[in-house]
Amino acid sequence: MSILSDIKETLTGITGILTGLSITLRHIFRKPATVQFPEEKRPMPERFRGSIVLTRDPDGAERCVACYLCSGACPVDCISMAAAEGENGRRYAAWFRINFARCILCGLCAEACPTLAIQMAPEMIPSKRQVIDWVYEKEDLLIDGTGKDPNYNFYRHAGIGVVSPRGGNPGEKPPVDVRTLLP
Amino acid sequence: MTWTAVDIALMLGKIVALYAIILTFAAYLVLAERRILAWMQDRIGPNRVGPFGLMQPLADVIKMLTKEDMIPKAADRLLFSLAPAMAAIPAILTFSVVPLGAPLHLFGREVTLQITDLDVGVLFFLALSAIAVYGIALGGWASNSKYALLGSIRGLSQLISYELSMGLSLVPVVMLAKSFRLSDIVNAQADMPFIVYQPLAFVIFLVSIFAECRRIPFDLPEAEGELVAGFHSEYSGMRFGLFFVGEYINIIALSALASLFFLGGWRGPFLPPIIWFFLKVFVIAFLFIWVRGTLPRLRYDQLMHLGWKILTPLALLNILATGWWLALR
Secondary structure: OHHHHHHHHHHHHHHHHHHHHHHHHHHHOOOOOOOOOOOOOOOOOOOOOOEEEEOEOOOOOEOOOOOOHHHHHOOOOOEEEEEEEOOOOOEEEEEEEEEOOOOOOOOHHHHHOOOOOEEEEOOOOOOOOOHHHHEEOHHHHEOOOOOOOOOOOHHHHHOEOOOEOOOOOOOOOOOOOHHHHOO | OOOOHHHHHHHHHHHHHHHHHHHHHHHHHHHHHHHHHHHHOOOOOOOOOOHHHOOHHHHHHHHHHHOOOOOOOOOOHHHHHHHHHHHHHHHHHHHHHOOOOOOEEEOOEEEOOOOOOOOOHHHHHHHHHHHHHHHHHHHHHHHOOHHHHHHHHHHHHHHHHHHHHHHHHHHHHHHHHOOOOHHHHHHHOOOOOHHHHOHHHHHHHHHHHHHHOOOOOOOOOOOHHHHOOHHHOOOOHHHHHHHHHHHHHHHHHHHHHHHHHHOOOOOOOOOOHHHHHHHHHHHHHHHHHHHHOOOOOOOHHHHHHHHHHHHHHHHHHHHHHHHHHHHHO
8 A cells, every 4th residue: 555655656756747847848949038128128008107208399399498396396306407588488498407317217207397398208218337328418308299298288378478478468467577666 | 008109199189179078068058058947937048148149158257267266264275275176177087988989090090089998987987976075075164154064064965875876776787788898888789778778777877967966956055045055155256167167067977978878878870979979968968957947956855865765775676677687588
């Protein structure tokens, strides 16, 4: 009895080993699941936070109005800019800089943005040999598209500058030179 | 036999060629193992250095050689630096008795494709595999680290246990060939490889060489789950590299011997002898990799149980049965 059960156990063990070997052999010929990253890229979901871009409105103008909200929302202080105002009273960023060496891709800047200018994009930023190469300027960040909300145009809603000059909207008083109010 | 200049040149040529062959083979076995294991796990494996990753061994050697050579403060410096060599040299020496192919006729004399055709080739091989234990024992002891020591203690008992069943499984082969000389053993398999007569001995030998190489499922001396890296925990750079290369040369040596003892060595139809020999070695080396990709590590008592209570009695029974058969025939 005990010898019989021993033999049975041995046979079970041997078939177990052979089953395992056959499985590993079959896997040799299977297509690898590896994605060879820098050359091949896995398609990321649309809302994946891989990098940050500055988008344009449907007319092709920059959406960013340099309000500093993204910079203020940023938990790691990686966004900096300088505001400027155009001839038509429209604000824009004279320079806009994101330090991706600090950026944690949390997406708070995109949530804070009132004009939907700054958006998260699914494309990942490649690694760099020099830290300074991680610092992206406005030219590197600006894309030609409208991003996630293709029809949104902040100035069409807010109306300043583009639709009619300052003080030209119905019910709006012309701008006041504050210095004249000084005592 | 008097040695002429041609003899000496031939011998040197054979030694250099053999070194080149086994070192290249060992380097590419490492790559092959990494690639095949990767395929088994649905990965790709190292494919960056050169076409198909073929320059990877070179990159590894450069990496090993340029790494910092660390010797722990508490280590026994002499033994610590001796141990890697003690692990690699016996494995390389084993090849001196391995016939790689049929004898050739060059310069009006018969040239055997082996360094030396010892009368006691089998015993020489067994002695060398016994000496190989020192590499592990000294490496673990000299490191002065508890993990290394535990690894080397395990390695010692494992290698000594499995040497027994390995030696015993070779006795029927020697009985059939009626010689300890490896070329005689190959010649005795001219009609039929010994695996046909001795399947059990082949299986016992195979399991024993897995244990002798300290390969999964018998890699208890290095069991990375429990012992960091076992007996070579404290080694880095090329000293570790020597242990590593020694392990792979050992795999090739034992695959070569398994093919000599049981698969007919360089004998085979159609293809040239040396190609047959390497084909058989490749097959067994692939088996090593295949098993590594499949089986989990044994528990220590299971290892001892398998060696002493199953393989050794089976090998003894096999000797008895072979003797009986030879006497009755």
